[in-house]
Amino acid sequence: MLDFMDKIPLAEWTESATSWIQDAFAFLFEPIKSHFGDFMDFISGDLLPGIPPILFILIVAVIAFFVSGKKLGLAVFSIVGLWFVYNQELWDALMSTVTLVILASLLSVIIGVPVGILMAKSKIANSILTPVLDFMQTMPAFVYLIPAVAFFGIGMVPGVFASLIFATPPTVRFTNLGIRQVSNDLIEASDSFGATGSQKLFKVELPMAKGTIMAGINQTVMLALSMVVIASMIGAPGLGSQVLSSLQRASVGTGFVAGIGIVILAIIIDRITQNMNKGKE
Amino acid sequence: MAVVEAKNLSKIFGKNISQSIKMLDQGMTKEEILKKTGNTVGVNRASFSVEEGEIFVIMGLSGSGKSTLVRLINRLIDPSEGSILIDGKELATMDKKALRQVRREKLGMVFQQFALFPHRTILQNAGFGLEVQGIDKAEREKRAEESLKLVGLGDYMHQKPGQLSGGMQQRVGLARALANDPKVLLMDEAFSALDPLIRKEMQDELIDLQSTMKKTIIFITHDLDEALRLGDRIALMKDGAIVQIGTPEEILMNPANDYVEKFVEDVDRSKILTASHIMKRPETINIDKHGPRAALERMRKEGISSILVVDDKRRLQGYVTADDASEARKKEVSNIKEILKTDILKVVPDTPMQEIFSIIYDTPIPIAVVGDDNRLNGIIVRGAVLAALANDGEVNMDA
Numbered sequence: 001m002l003d004f005m006d007k008i009p010l011a012e013w014t015e016s017a018t019s020w021i022q023d024a025f026a027f028l029f030e031p032i033k034s035h036f037g038d039f040m041d042f043i044s045g046d047l048l049p050g051i052p053p054i055l056f057i058l059i060v061a062v063i064a065f066f067v068s069g070k071k072l073g074l075a076v077f078s079i080v081g082l083w084f085v086y087n088q089e090l091w092d093a094l095m096s097t098v099t100l101v102i103l104a105s106l107l108s109v110i111i112g113v114p115v116g117i118l119m120a121k122s123k124i125a126n127s128i129l130t131p132v133l134d135f136m137q138t139m140p141a142f143v144y145l146i147p148a149v150a151f152f153g154i155g156m157v158p159g160v161f162a163s164l165i166f167a168t169p170p171t172v173r174f175t176n177l178g179i180r181q182v183s184n185d186l187i188e189a190s191d192s193f194g195a196t197g198s199q200k201l202f203k204v205e206l207p208m209a210k211g212t213i214m215a216g217i218n219q220t221v222m223l224a225l226s227m228v229v230i231a232s233m234i235g236a237p238g239l240g241s242q243v244l245s246s247l248q249r250a251s252v253g254t255g256f257v258a259g260i261g262i263v264i265l266a267i268i269i270d271r272i273t274q275n276m277n278k279g280k281e
Numbered sequence: 282m283a284v285v286e287a288k289n290l291s292k293i294f295g296k297n298i299s300q301s302i303k304m305l306d307q308g309m310t311k312e313e314i315l316k317k318t319g320n321t322v323g324v325n326r327a328s329f330s331v332e333e334g335e336i337f338v339i340m341g342l343s344g345s346g347k348s349t350l351v352r353l354i355n356r357l358i359d360p361s362e363g364s365i366l367i368d369g370k371e372l373a374t375m376d377k378k379a380l381r382q383v384r385r386e387k388l389g390m391v392f393q394q395f396a397l398f399p400h401r402t403i404l405q406n407a408g409f410g411l412e413v414q415g416i417d418k419a420e421r422e423k424r425a426e427e428s429l430k431l432v433g434l435g436d437y438m439h440q441k442p443g444q445l446s447g448g449m450q451q452r453v454g455l456a457r458a459l460a461n462d463p464k465v466l467l468m469d470e471a472f473s474a475l476d477p478l479i480r481k482e483m484q485d486e487l488i489d490l491q492s493t494m495k496k497t498i499i500f501i502t503h504d505l506d507e508a509l510r511l512g513d514r515i516a517l518m519k520d521g522a523i524v525q526i527g528t529p530e531e532i533l534m535n536p537a538n539d540y541v542e543k544f545v546e547d548v549d550r551s552k553i554l555t556a557s558h559i560m561k562r563p564e565t566i567n568i569d570k571h572g573p574r575a576a577l578e579r580m581r582k583e584g585i586s587s588i589l590v591v592d593d594k595r596r597l598q599g600y601v602t603a604d605d606a607s608e609a610r611k612k613e614v615s616n617i618k619e620i621l622k623t624d625i626l627k628v629v630p631d632t633p634m635q636e637i638f639s640i641i642y643d644t645p646i647p648i649a650v651v652g653d654d655n656r657l658n659g660i661i662v663r664g665a666v667l668a669a670l671a672n673d674g675e676v677n678m679d680a
Contacts, residue, residue, distance in 0.1 A: 185396035188357050193410040193461070194385035203412070207400045 022150050033152045040156045044099035044237070053091055057082045060268065067275040074271050081264035090239060090261050097228050097238035097265060100156060104163035104224040109217055112168045116175025116213075117201065126176070133169040141166050141227060145234045159228070159236030167223035174216020178209025214277035221273055225266050239265070282369070283330035284497045285337075285354060285465055290327045290363035292349055292521075295320030298361050311520040323349035325521035326363065331465075334495045340508040341518030347501045350518070351469050354499060355388045356380055367465065385414050389458030393470035395450045397442035403429065403453050404438040410461040421460075428460035429453070431490065448479035455487075459494075468500045472507065484510055505544065509533070509553050517541055529553055550670055556637060557630035559669045560650045560659030565589045568598045572617055573609035576601050587646045589657065590621055597649055597657045599623040627651050630658055634666065641666060 022029070048056070057079055065075040085094050119126045144165050148158035182205050190200045206213075232240030239261045246255030293301045293314075301320045304313070311322040324346045331337040341347045352358040354365060356372055365372040367387055372380065389410070397406050405412075408425035416424075429435055432452040442450055451471060458466055472480045484507060491498065502508050508515050509529040516526045517540075525537035533553055536542035564583050566576050568590050580588050580603045590598045598621065605620040614620065626640055626648045641648055647660040 183396075185392055185394050186398060188352075189390070189392060189396040189398075190409070190413070191357055192355055192384060192388065192390040192467075193413055193457075194381040194383075195413040196381065199413050203409075204398060208398075210400075 018147050018150055021147075025151075029151045033157050036160075037152075037155060037157045040099060040103060040160070043103075044096045044156070048095040048099060049092060053082075053086050057086075064268065064272055067272055069275070074268075074275070078268050081268060085261045085264060088257050088261065090242065090258060093237065093239045093242055093258070094261060094265065096156070096236075097225075097240065097262070100159055100163065100228055100231070100236060100238055101221065101224050101265075101269070104160045104167060104227070105217070105221045107160065107164050108168040108171055108220045108224065111164070112171030112216070112220065113175050113213065115168075116172045116216075117179060117206075119172065119176040120179035120205075129172070133172060136165055137169045141230050142233070145230070149234050154235035156236050158234050159231030162231055162234070163224045163227040166227050167220045170219035170223065171213070171216045174219070175209065175213050178212030178216075179205050181212065182208045211277055214273070218270065218273040218277065221269055222266065225262070225269065229262065282333065283366070284333045284368060285499065286330040286366040286369075287350075287354070288328050288364045288366070290324055290350070290353055290365060291361050292323035292346075292353055292358060293320050293361045294323055302362050322346075322521045323358075324353060324360075327516075327518075327521075327523050328363075329516055329523060329526055331497055331499060333464075333497050335513040336491060336498045336500055336511050338500045338502060338508040338512030338515045339518060340502050340505065340512075340515055342503055345518040346521035347503075347518050348469055349521075351467050351499060351501050354465075354467060355384055355390060385410065385461065387464045388467060389461055389463035389465070390467040391451070391454045391458050391469065391471040393473055395442070395447075395454045395474070397450055397453055397457075399442055402439050402441060403434065403445070406442060406453055407456045407460050409457055414461075425456070425460050428456040431459060432456045432486070446479075447475050448483065451475060451483065464497060466496045466498045468498060470501050470503065473502065473504065480507070487511065505548055509548065517544065530558070551634040551638065554634045554669055555630060556628045556632040556634070556648075556650045556661060557658070559634065559637075559665045560630075560661050561665060563589050563647075563649070563657060563660040565591045565595075565657065566601075566617070568592050568617060568621070572615045573601070573606040573620060576617060577603065577606040577610060580606070589625075589647075589649060589660065590617065591657050594654075595657050596655045597625070597627070597651050600625050600646060602646075625649055628661070634669065637661060637666060 144162040152158040229240035242258035411421035
C-alpha cells in the first residue's frame with residue numbers, strides 16, 4: 001500500500017542544491033573564508049593571546065564586579081576559574097573558544113535583533129519566519145556542519161557559520177516577543193503624540209523590550225558556547241577540540257579537564273550577560 | 282465654530298464591514314448585527330460637535346463604545362464610516378503624514394492607566410510630544426518643566442514614573458498632554474484609576490486649570506457624578522450610539538428615554554442642582570411705596586408669614602414679618618422702614634443645593650437668592666428643596 005511511489009530523492013536534491021549554492025556563491029564564500037578566517041585567526045592567534053593572561057583575568061574580574069552590582073562573588077569565581085584554566089595549560093584553547101563564542105554571538109545579535117523587529121512588525125514575516133526558526137532550532141546541530149564545511153572548508157569560519165544558525169533563533173524570538181509585549185497603552189500614547197514608526201521603535205518599543213531582548217541574547221550566547229564542542233568536529237580549535245581529541249583517545253582525565261574549562265567559561269559568560277540585563281531594570 | 286465635529290461616525294470590528302454598515306443604516310441593533318454577522322458594533326453613527334473651550338463629556342457604561350469613540354477622534358482607531366472634522370479638516374481620509382501633524386499640533390491625550398514611559402524620567406515623559414516633533418532639548422525641557430509646574434510636579438522632574446503615586450502619575454500624563462499646547466485634550470477615563478479622594482482633587486484641579494487654559498476638552502468617563510461635575514455638556518452612550526446630548530441639567534431633568542432616566546435615577550441631585558433651580562418667584566413689597574397695611578394685606582392673601590422688601594430696582598432691602606406688621610398697624614406706624622428686618626440669609630444663584638441644606642433647616646423665613654448688585658432673583662422655601670430632591674418636577678428649569 002505505502003509503496004505506491006519510489007523513494008523521494010530529497011537527499012539528492014539537497015545535495016545538488018548545496019553544491020549549486022556552493023558554486024554559485026563561491027564568489028561570496030571564498031572572500032568570507034579567507035578574510036574572515038584571517039580576521040579570526042588574528043583575534044584568537046595574536047590579539048587575545050597578546051594580552052597577558054593576568055591582565056585578561058583582571059579585566060574579566062573587574063567587569064564581573066561591576067555588572068553584578070559591586071558584589072565580590074562572581075569576580076572571585078572568575079579569577080579562580082580562569083586561573084584554573086591557565087593552570088591546566090588550556091589558555092590558548094580558551095582564547096580560541098572565546099573568539100568563536102563572541103564572534104558567533106555578535107553576528108547572531110546583529111542579524112537576530114533586526115529580524116525579530118521585522119517579525120514583530122509584519123504578520124507575514126512572522127508567519128513565514130516562525131517555522132524557519134523552529135526548523136533551525138530542532139534540526140540536530142551536527143547537520144549544519146556538513147554544508148558549513150562545503151561552503152567554508154574547515155576551521156573557525158564554518159564553526160561560526162554553524163553556531164550562527166544554531167544560536168540566532170532565541171535572539172529573534174525574544175526580540176519579537178519583547179516588542180509584542182510592549183503594552184498597547186504605551187503604543188497608543190506614542191501614536192497619539194504623533195510619533196513616527198521609527199521614533200516609536202527607538203524611543204518606546206526597543207527600550208521597553210530591552211530586558212526581554214537581553215534574555216534572548218543570553219540564550220544565544222549559551223547556545224553558541226554549546227556549539228563550540230560540536231564545531232570542533234570540523235576543525236574549529238578551542239576547548240571543544242580538546243574534548244573531542246580526548247574522546248578519540250578515550251582519555252577521561254583530559255576530557256574532563258577541558259569540559260570543566262567550558263563549564264567555567266559558560267558560568268562566567270552567563271552570569272555576566274544575565275546581570276547586564278538585571279542591572280538595567 | 283466647532284473644534285471637533287463628528288458626523289455619522291461608526292466603527293465596526295470584524296470582517297465584511299460594509300454589510301454591517303448597511304444593517305446599521307437599516308436600524309438594526311448591536312445584538313442583531315452580532316448575531317447575524319459576528320461583527321461587533323463599536324460606535325454606531327455618532328454625531329456631535331464640540332465647541333471651542335468647552336468640556337464635553339462622553340459618558341457610558343463599560344462596553345458602550347466611549348473609549349472607541351475617543352480613539353476615533355484622533356484616529357488611533359480608523360473609522361468604518363463617517364467623518365471627523367478637527368478645526369474643519371477631515372481626519373478620516375487624511376494621509377499618515379498629515380494625521381501625525383494634526384496629532385502633534387492639535388490633539389493631546391491622557392490615558393486611564395496613565396501610559397507613562399517607565400524608562401524615562403518625569404521630565405522626559407512630559408517632553409515626549411515635543412521630542413517627537415523634533416524640538417531641541419533645551420526648549421522642550423523648558424516647556425515640559427513649565428507644564429509640570431502647572432500640575433504641581435515641579436519638584437519631581439528627575440524621578441521615574443514608578444516612584445510616583447497614581448495621582449501624581451496622572452498629573453504627569455496631564456502635563457505630557459499639555460506640554461504640546463494642544464487645542465483639544467482627549468481624556469480617556471483619566472481619573473477612573475484613582476481613588477475617590479484623589480479623583481475629586483484632580484477634578485477640582487482640572488476645573489481650575491480649565492478656567493485659565495480654556496482648552497477644548499473631551500472627557501470620557503463611566504462615572505455620572507464625574508460627568509455632571511465636569512461637563513459643560515454630556516453625551517450619554519449606550520451600545521455604541523449616543524442616546525442624549527445635553528447640559529447636565531437637561532440630562533437630569535429631561536431624560537431623553539428610559540435608559541437615561543434609569544441612569545440618572547440614583548444621582549445625588551443635591552450636588553447638581555443650584556439655588557437657581559429651586560427658587561420661586563418671590564412676593565415682595567416696595568420699600569418706598571408700601572406701608573405695613575399693604576404688607577399685611579399681601580401676606581394674608583398669599584398665606585405667608587413674612588414678605589421681602591425691595592426698592593425700585595428690585596434690590597433686596599430686608600423683610601417684614603406678619604406679627605410686626607400687625608403690631609405696626611395697631612400703632613398707626615406708616616413707614617415700613619421702622620419694622621424692617623435685615624438679618625436675612627442670602628445666597629447667589631449658583632450656590633449648590635448641598636450648601637443650602639445646611640442653612641435652611643433652622644431658619645423660619647425663606648432664603649433670598651440675589652444676583653449682582655443685591656438684586657432679588659427669587660426665594661427658596663423649605664418645601665421646594667425637598668421637592669427638588671424627590672424630583673417631583675417642581676423645579677424651575679428655565680432659570
